[in-house]
Amino acid sequence: MRREQHAGPLGVAIVDNDVCALDMMGLLIDRIRPPMTVLWKAVRAQDALEHCLFDERLPDVLVLDLALNGISGVDVCRAIRAKNGTIGIIGVSSYPLEPYRERMAEAGAQALFNKTQIRSRTxxxxxxxxxxxxxxxxxxxxxxxxxxxxxxAGTRQTAVSLSRRELDVLRLYAQGMTTDEVCIRLNITANTALSHVNHVAHKLGVRRRTEAIRACQAMHLLD
Known part of the structure; x- marks a missing residue:
């Protein structure tokens, strides 16, 4: 089924935690004729998720690196696809593709390329x-x-490998509870609560608890 197109060039977004690779892909795509427009570039999975789920103008196609900090591109793809059926997603990697091919297909991507192929007509x-x-x-x-x-759509698969307890802790913080209140509710120590938050932040590639909460909310993991 074809999507209804907006007027103007194809809108492309790019996600890669390597800034040099990100800029290079942006330059190469900008040179394509007929032209395409790079709407945005992101180095963090959280930023990509928020753009793809909440921006007024969504990209027509997302170029997604598979090796992001703390989270797999496969998981990002699945999280976007579960909520959106119009953005085309193309995975890219510098590593051998075979281990990713089946997983990306199941996660809702449309194609998978090695980064050496980005200059190609294909x-x-x-x-x-x-x-x-x-x-x-x-x-x-x-x-x-x-x-x-x-x-x-409608699946309740966790887009990243967060434990039930990690989500419990983050959910209570999202409700505005203090660390002491979280500890009392879950019968855990402050060190344990903070450890869970740090683990979640690392997996999501963010630094702050508020960023981790926003990323999980974007993926509807705290519903």
Whole structure:
């Protein structure tokens, strides 16, 4: 099923925790003709999730690195796809692709490329097809964005490997409780509560508790 297109060039977003690689991909995509527009670039998974779930203008296609700090690109892909059926998602990596291929297909991506292929016509064609909501040639095991969304929508899979107790702690902080109140409610020590928060922040690639709460809320993990 084709998506309804806005007027103007295809809108592309890029996520990569390597700033040099991020800038290089942005430059290469800016040079494509007919033109595409790089709407935004992000180094953190949290920022990408917030853009893709809450921005007024969403990208037509997201170029997503698979090795992000503290969270897998596969998990980011799944979290976005469960909530959105229009953004095309193309995974990229500097590492061998085979270990990721099945997981990215199941997570709702439309294609998967090695970063050495970004200059190729094949990659350019994949951007245009994924951004238009149609199947990408050569990736028959990958669903369209809309089909993948229908399959994943409403699932309660945790997008990152957070434990039940980690989510319990973060949920209480999100409700405005103090550390003492969290400890009393869960019968844990302050050190344990803070340790859970630090573990969550590390997995999400953020530094502050408020950032961890926002990231989990964006993925509806605290509902």
């Amino acid at each position: 990659f350019e064609g994949a951007l245009r097809r994924a951004g238009s909501g149609v199947s990408v040639e050569g990736f028959k095991d990958f669903m369209t964005a809309s089909t993948a969304h229908e399959r994943l």
